[in-house]
Amino acid sequence: MAVTSQPSSKASSDLAAGWLTPGEFSVLEAFIDTLLPSLEPPEGSSEEVSAYYRRSARNLDVARLVAETLGQENEDEQKKLHQLFTLLAGPMAGLMLIGSPHSFLSLSLAKREKYLSAMANSPLGQLRQGFQAIKRLAGFVYFAAPDVSGVNPNWTALDYDAPAPPPADAPQPISPLKITLDTTLDADVVVIGSGAGGGLVAGELAMAGKSVVVLEKGGYNNESNFTYLEAQATPELYLKRGTLTSKDLGVVVLAGSTLGGGTVVNWMTSFRTPEEILDEWARSSGIRDLTGPGLQASFEAVEKRLSVAEVASHNRQNQLLYDACVKMGYHAGVLRNDSIDCQQRCGFCGFGCRYGSKQSTMKTYLQDAYEHGARIVVRCSAERLLIENGKAVGVEATALDTETGKQHRVTVRAKAVVVAAGAVSTPALLVRSGLDNPHIGRHLRLHPVVTVTGIYPEKVYAWKGVMQSAYSNEFGYLDGNYGYKIEVPPAHPGLIGMSTPWFSPRDYREQMLQTANVATFILLARDKGEGRVSVDRFGEPVIDYVISVYDRQHLKHGLRQAARLHFAAGATSIVTLHNKKTRIDRPANGEVSEQQYRAYDRQVERHGMNPNRLIAFSAHQMGTCRMGADPKDAVVDGNHEVYGVKGLFVCDGSVFPSASGVNPMLSIMGLAHRASGGIKGRV
Numbered sequence: 001m002a003v004t005s006q007p008s009s010k011a012s013s014d015l016a017a018g019w020l021t022p023g024e025f026s027v028l029e030a031f032i033d034t035l036l037p038s039l040e041p042p043e044g045s046s047e048e049v050s051a052y053y054r055r056s057a058r059n060l061d062v063a064r065l066v067a068e069t070l071g072q073e074n075e076d077e078q079k080k081l082h083q084l085f086t087l088l089a090g091p092m093a094g095l096m097l098i099g100s101p102h103s104f105l106s107l108s109l110a111k112r113e114k115y116l117s118a119m120a121n122s123p124l125g126q127l128r129q130g131f132q133a134i135k136r137l138a139g140f141v142y143f144a145a146p147d148v149s150g151v152n153p154n155w156t157a158l159d160y161d162a163p164a165p166p167p168a169d170a171p172q173p174i175s176p177l178k179i180t181l182d183t184t185l186d187a188d189v190v191v192i193g194s195g196a197g198g199g200l201v202a203g204e205l206a207m208a209g210k211s212v213v214v215l216e217k218g219g220y221n222n223e224s225n226f227t228y229l230e231a232q233a234t235p236e237l238y239l240k241r242g243t244l245t246s247k248d249l250g251v252v253v254l255a256g257s258t259l260g261g262g263t264v265v266n267w268m269t270s271f272r273t274p275e276e277i278l279d280e281w282a283r284s285s286g287i288r289d290l291t292g293p294g295l296q297a298s299f300e301a302v303e304k305r306l307s308v309a310e311v312a313s314h315n316r317q318n319q320l321l322y323d324a325c326v327k328m329g330y331h332a333g334v335l336r337n338d339s340i341d342c343q344q345r346c347g348f349c350g351f352g353c354r355y356g357s358k359q360s361t362m363k364t365y366l367q368d369a370y371e372h373g374a375r376i377v378v379r380c381s382a383e384r385l386l387i388e389n390g391k392a393v394g395v396e397a398t399a400l401d402t403e404t405g406k407q408h409r410v411t412v413r414a415k416a417v418v419v420a421a422g423a424v425s426t427p428a429l430l431v432r433s434g435l436d437n438p439h440i441g442r443h444l445r446l447h448p449v450v451t452v453t454g455i456y457p458e459k460v461y462a463w464k465g466v467m468q469s470a471y472s473n474e475f476g477y478l479d480g481n482y483g484y485k486i487e488v489p490p491a492h493p494g495l496i497g498m499s500t501p502w503f504s505p506r507d508y509r510e511q512m513l514q515t516a517n518v519a520t521f522i523l524l525a526r527d528k529g530e531g532r533v534s535v536d537r538f539g540e541p542v543i544d545y546v547i548s549v550y551d552r553q554h555l556k557h558g559l560r561q562a563a564r565l566h567f568a569a570g571a572t573s574i575v576t577l578h579n580k581k582t583r584i585d586r587p588a589n590g591e592v593s594e595q596q597y598r599a600y601d602r603q604v605e606r607h608g609m610n611p612n613r614l615i616a617f618s619a620h621q622m623g624t625c626r627m628g629a630d631p632k633d634a635v636v637d638g639n640h641e642v643y644g645v646k647g648l649f650v651c652d653g654s655v656f657p658s659a660s661g662v663n664p665m666l667s668i669m670g671l672a673h674r675a676s677g678g679i680k681g682r683v
Contacts, residue, residue: 017067019078024085029063030105031088032138034112036062037505052157053509057142060153065145066137072241074538084130097122113504120502120579121613128579128612129249136252136498136615137243143512144231144494152231152493159516160463160493163228163346166354170224174259174362174370176378179399182409185375187213188683190395190414192382192429195261196668197652198420199361199369200302204676206372210683213412214369215380215397217421218258222362226352230494233351237265239424246531246545250611251448252499253543254619255422258352259378260362262422263665265350266619267467267490268337268358270308271662272299273670276481285657286629287638298673302666306338306359315344315465317488317519320454322470324569325486330474337468338665347464350490380410383539385417385433385648392417392648415683416647420672423621423654427533428541430625430635430642437643439635443626444531445659446618448547449522450555450609451489451499454566455573460519462491475554475561476526481661482550484525484558486565491520499577499615511575521565522617523558526661527551533624547616552609559604560597567592577615578607620664625654640675647682651675 016025036057041050057063070081087093091101097118100107104115119131146152151162188210191202198214206212219236227233235241239257246253256262273281275291282290289295302308311334314322325332342357349358356363370376379400386394394413401408419426427441472486496515502508529548533541547555559576563584566574576582582603584596607613628634631643636655642648651672653664660667 017064017071019071020067020085023089024082025063025067027085027088027104028067028134029058030112031116031134032057032063032066034109034116035135035138035502035505035508036142037109039506039509048156049513052154052513055153057138060142060145060147062138062141062145065141066134069137069141069241069243074536074540076536081133084133097127117503125248125611132249132612132615135502139497139500139502140494141231143497144492146229146231150229155493157513158493159459163348166224166226166228170222170354172220172222172224173367174220174222174376176220176259177375178401179377179380179408179410180401180404183399184411184413185213187211187375187412187414189213189416189418189679190215190412191418191420192395193217193261193420193422193425193652194259194366194376195256195361195420195422195652196263196665197672198418199260199263199365200669200672201418201420201651201676201679202374203361203365203368204673205680205683206369206374208680210680212369212374213414214366214374214376215382215395215410215412216259216261216376216378217381217425218256218261218378219402220259220378221264221352223352223354223356226348226354228346228348228351228354230351230492234494237351239422244424244543246543246611248546248611251446251543251545251547251616251618253424253446253621254617255424255621259376260360260366263360264352264358264362266663266665267349268339269468269487269663270303270306270336270338270666273660273667274662277661280481281657285627285634287627289638295670295674299666299670302669302673305364307340308336308338308666310334310336311466311469313344313466314469315347316460317462318466318468318470320456320460320519320569321472321486321488321521321565324565325472325474327568328565330565331472333471333473335469335471337466342466344465347461347467347490349467350492377410382421382429383432385419385429386411386413387433387645387648390644391646416649416679418649418651418679420650420652422652423624424533424541424543426650426652426654427624428535428539431535432539435642435645437635439626439633441533441624442530443623443658444533444543444545445527445622445656446531446545447524447620447622447659448527448551448555449524449617449619450559450614451520451522451577451617452559452562452566453575453577454519454521454569454571455514455575456517456519456569456571459516461516462488462519475557476661478554478557482526482528482554484523484554485662486558486562487522487524489520489522491518501575501577501579501581503581519566519569519571521562523555523562525551525554525558526659530623546611547609555609556604560601563600564597576604579613580607582607620653620660622653622656622659622664625650626657627655628657639678640671649675649679
């Protein structure tokens with residue numbers, strides 16, 4: 001049975017945040033106070049900057065907020081944290097890290113700083129992981145969490161404007177089905193997940209006259225409640241409250257969890273699957289019609305429904321990338337996205353679109369489904385599939401009544417079941433349901449991303465304007481179909497605070513003060529290496545993924561090229577997100593020398609890419625229920641039907657035979673559109 005992580009049952013008034021002993025909380029508080037202490041401001045600082053330096057984590061109650069967030073982890077994860085705090089409270093860690101056999105609490109502030117720096121760079125992976133578990137959350141909370149007035153006090157110094165509240169009169173055109181008691185529903189088709197795949201299939205089937213029920217784990221969020229406050233939007237709109245990572249914390253994984261799924265929070269980039277990748281998929285999977293006209297017709301239909309078109313203009317960050325590529329003679333492309341009348345009014349696309357411009361499945365296919373009679377249940381977690389005599393006949397789920405806080409059983413009986421919960425949650429559901437195909441959960445691809453940040457003399461405001469509009473595919477084919485794309489990401493203070501490396505309290509605070517002048521180029525690799533998704537004892541998915549040696553070579557190539565692009569665009573300095581300082585500063589004469597570049601290249605090699613030595617990201621999860629013509633090598637056939645279970649279909653990124661090499665939304669939707677035609681004829 002799937003169990004959503006809850007605070008520990010041993011909560012009492014003696015425990016901080018319901019799960020930490022007073023001693024453990026003291027260690028956590030000291031750890032965070034060492035990361036973010038009160039500092040003396042530089043001479044001549046403004047009033048706002050002086051207050052910024054003097055403001056400590058304790059002033060913002062960061063330790064308590066971090067403890068409350070960690071308290072939502074399951075018992076096994078909390079056990080690891082208890083062990084970490086026990087280690088820090090004893091003398092052995094001090095002896096290992098700084099040669100001083102004393103507890104963390106007994107050290108001076110200067111020695112605590114050396115202790116944490118040694119921990120961040122320890123040869124022991126578990127110590128690096130423990131450091132990142134606390135540092136990332138503390139950085140996010142310190143720079144994102146609003147006070148009672150709805151504003152984080154650091155934003156003024158960062159030149160970041162608080163978002164206005166959502167419009168009070170925004171309509172809610174979908175009315176999810178309210179579940180107030182244990183309920184059984186009957187339908188032709190039940191669709192689990194409402195993102196790129198599930199939302200599309202629900203719309204296509206409902207418009208074909210089928211009775212459809214949609215189950216979505218997240219809530220219903222639209223223009224009326226998109227707060228744009230990072231600390232509130234992230235836990236509401238992302239899977240596992242935005243804290244999802246690989247099990248060693250080496251890769252931060254972003255996946256949407258709201259009605260409309262990732263299409264509500266993505267950056268709207270709309271690539272078709274490249275023809276060369278479709279050719280590769282057809283050869284490797286044995287499904288030849290992936291290269292035929294049928295899939296291309298599906299792409300055309302989806303693009304028309306989503307109003308896909310080329311982005312009209314760039315924000316400053318995208319323009320810097322585009323101009324740098326042109327200057328260096330590299331490929332420079334303009335992206336297409338799925339929007340209507342996007343006037344670059346905000347820059348908060350990762351937290352939903354208040355203007356209704358983003359054509360997510362919530363605005364398109366799910367709206368179509370709802371208007372054609374589909375019943376939509378939100379905050380509803382599918383626990384297991386109902387399979388009888390080798391045929392899928394429904395699903396058992398649990399729905400939360402937000403008014404009472406009670407959980408109710410929801411059973412849906414259906415002629416067909418479509419699982420579209422994403423490449424992380426779909427294999428977990430199949431495993432919980434007793435399916436034993438050895439490929440379920442295997443072959444996970446993540447498009448691992450690393451970044452190079454450029455610091456510019458002028459304001460860039462990476463959080464303003466269109467999220468993505470420029471890209472380069474100059475290095476997309478370093479080895480056959482494998483290489484990387486160069487794009488830019490939106491970034492807001494919490495994400496920047498989470499990912500900015502900590503070398504010392506003052507250095508970290510100085511880096512963050514430059515936030516408005518920062519542009520980030522991301523290197524998005526088409527990964528050949530793979531991981532897997534398994535299920536823990538609570539029934540929840542666990543991501544086991546380490547960037548392969550092969551893929552690291554491409555990403556290191558990208559780290560070198562991105563540095564050169566930043567300087568071509570006019571940056572004064574570049575930094576990576578390594579735990580050890582990896583940086584180039586433009587000299588006084590204005591030209592970065594080849595000697596500097598070579599020194600930087602050596603730093604990139606020396607500082608490495610092992611887990612938690614360099615933070616990596618993924619917003620694309622693929623391949624864990626891959627399609628193929630041979631049931632010995634795949635989970636689903638060319639019609640997306642699961643081998644061995646009639647009437648059970650998978651329609652999300654998990655069916656990809658390998659990584660798409662491009663932002664996968666359109667790839668998922670094109671394949672789902674193609675599959676929906678066959679499903680219509682089966683029910």
